[in-house]
Amino acid sequence: MNLHEYQGKEILNSFGVRIQRGIVAQNAHEAVAAAKQLTAETGTGWHVIKAQVHAGGRGKGGGVKLAKNLQEVEEIAGQIIGMNLITPQTSAEGKKVHQVLVAEDVYYPGANEPDEYYMSVLLNRTTGRNMIMYSTEGGMDIETVAEETPHLIFTEEIDPSVGLLPFQARRVAFNLGLSGVAFKEMTKFVMALYTAYDKSDASLFEINPVLKTSDDKIMAVDAKVTIDDNALYRHKNYVDMRDIREENPVEVEANELGLNYVDLDGNVGCMVNGAGLAMATMDLIKQAGGEPANFLDVGGTADAKRVEEAFRIILKDDNVKAILINIFGGIVRCDRVAQGVVDAYKNMGDAIKIPIIVRLQGTNADIAKELIDNSGLDVQSAVQFQEAADKVQAVLA
Numbered sequence: 001m002n003l004h005e006y007q008g009k010e011i012l013n014s015f016g017v018r019i020q021r022g023i024v025a026q027n028a029h030e031a032v033a034a035a036k037q038l039t040a041e042t043g044t045g046w047h048v049i050k051a052q053v054h055a056g057g058r059g060k061g062g063g064v065k066l067a068k069n070l071q072e073v074e075e076i077a078g079q080i081i082g083m084n085l086i087t088p089q090t091s092a093e094g095k096k097v098h099q100v101l102v103a104e105d106v107y108y109p110g111a112n113e114p115d116e117y118y119m120s121v122l123l124n125r126t127t128g129r130n131m132i133m134y135s136t137e138g139g140m141d142i143e144t145v146a147e148e149t150p151h152l153i154f155t156e157e158i159d160p161s162v163g164l165l166p167f168q169a170r171r172v173a174f175n176l177g178l179s180g181v182a183f184k185e186m187t188k189f190v191m192a193l194y195t196a197y198d199k200s201d202a203s204l205f206e207i208n209p210v211l212k213t214s215d216d217k218i219m220a221v222d223a224k225v226t227i228d229d230n231a232l233y234r235h236k237n238y239v240d241m242r243d244i245r246e247e248n249p250v251e252v253e254a255n256e257l258g259l260n261y262v263d264l265d266g267n268v269g270c271m272v273n274g275a276g277l278a279m280a281t282m283d284l285i286k287q288a289g290g291e292p293a294n295f296l297d298v299g300g301t302a303d304a305k306r307v308e309e310a311f312r313i314i315l316k317d318d319n320v321k322a323i324l325i326n327i328f329g330g331i332v333r334c335d336r337v338a339q340g341v342v343d344a345y346k347n348m349g350d351a352i353k354i355p356i357i358v359r360l361q362g363t364n365a366d367i368a369k370e371l372i373d374n375s376g377l378d379v380q381s382a383v384q385f386q387e388a389a390d391k392v393q394a395v396l397a
């Protein structure tokens, strides 16, 4: 589950990580009230207005702007809320902005270059350990830094049996070139950031930039946070943070039906039982020269109701020109699945206007094939995996 910047900062704050203070607002009026409250609490006169969408690079797209008085707060918030924000990380259509974070301005005027760093905590899947990745090149796209100046990116791996040790946090501060108060502040920041990542069951905390203020405080100016969905049951207070407006609507609907569905760009819809088989099916479609339109694991019960739900989800994508159903019948017998496909197809009236290729392997596969072949519907059966993929290519050609 991805979070908004303001939610990520709330979590950071709850673990004692210093953050740029801010208040979320749904409209220009609320933004002004938020700015007044921040001025009362922090003494700041200037505010930054930041679009809250699940995408980075907002600054570049005009979604982060400085307001020097309340009138500007109102104007800028009014502009940003409701806008379609296009950034290097959104699709070409962009993302609609529903709310903004009104934050205290923490950059000091007059400094040539603010001291910004990059820091993230994530899982290194190669070593199976958490790691802190950090760089002196903050505020920039980390992919660009990795490409152009890879020697400016450092990592610190964490041994899971002992956790992050203080000497490691000191090494981070040292490599970032800090000394004195800023060095101590950075050490505390790193320790607290790692605790936040660990205790919230996150799979990513990316803080870009981390800022060193004029009085040597270290704080998080941005926060990109992903919480592991499988651990959400341990964090009831995070569940409400889900903002489904930011998610793919078809994926949300599929999720509610208990279907494991991921929308992709191709034109071959896939309906498969089992995640591994679904991956293999997508590979095969690609090898045969096609492009999968989705990943879809219908799970263990491929009965008529389930197949129908899956059909409806797949058909919401206008790009789909053919559907490949690839089912391995182990405990669920193939003939039952085949009957499910035929029943679902008939139930849907004339909603299905594209060819369907069904490959059923396993228990009672022969009876299943007969059922499909004698159904009189525009459904083709296949026995071999390759045969199925070739049939898909043939109907698309």
Ligand code: GDP
Pocket: 020, 048, 050, 055, 056, 057, 058, 059, 060, 064, 066, 103, 104, 105, 106, 107, 139, 208, 209, 221, 222, 223
């Ligand atoms: P992103 O573009 O989506 O990564 O959004 P960020 O939260 O990182 O903000 C983008 C940029 O806005 C930062 O790199 C800063 O340069 C700038 N920015 C953020 N907060 C402030 C602030 O308090 N004052 C000023 N002047 N600039 C800020």
Ligand code: MN
Pocket: 056, 057, 208, 209, 222
């Ligand atoms: Mn950022």
